[in-house]
Amino acid sequence: FEGATHDEPASMYVKVAQITDIKDTPRVKDEVYNGNLVVVDITRLKLDKIMYERVLKDLREVANDVNGDIIGLGEQQYVIITPMSVRISREKIGGL
């Protein structure tokens, strides 16, 4: 994917993160507080159920704090956390 090559300033950024431990959450939280959307790879995190629950609790709180939103994507592979006033639709487009 080449993506865009424009130089205009962005109004929002999408960041991809991998969380394997509770220590990784502050950076993700900072991004959301700064108005960015984060897609978190949780494939490794979910191997540790207790750590997974701790991290998810943390991320849900952030989404709530900023009046954003949070949803799981795929078979527990990703979690999307959105900043203020960005909503995630629960209706899937197309497919099954």
Next chain:
Amino acid sequence: FEGATHDEPASMYVKVAQITDIKDTPRVKDEVYNGNLVVVDITRLKLDKIMYERVLKDLREVANDVNGDIIGLGEQQYVIITPMSVRISREKIGGL
């Protein structure tokens, strides 16, 4: 995931879509033109290489048209397409 339960109007929506055929792309394109971000599940689409290339060409054009951005996520599982002035960072946070 419970997500947010606020009633304030959203400035942007995140939509999840599944594309299996070129016929599914107009709805995704409409969302992006309307200023929304779409996460497209391409797991089934990629089984048909020719169709996959056609759809991806289409989606890249949309991202370009609106001055948005496009990136692949995971092992060819998802494609994220963003609307105007929303950029996708190529630097991954945390993890490997």
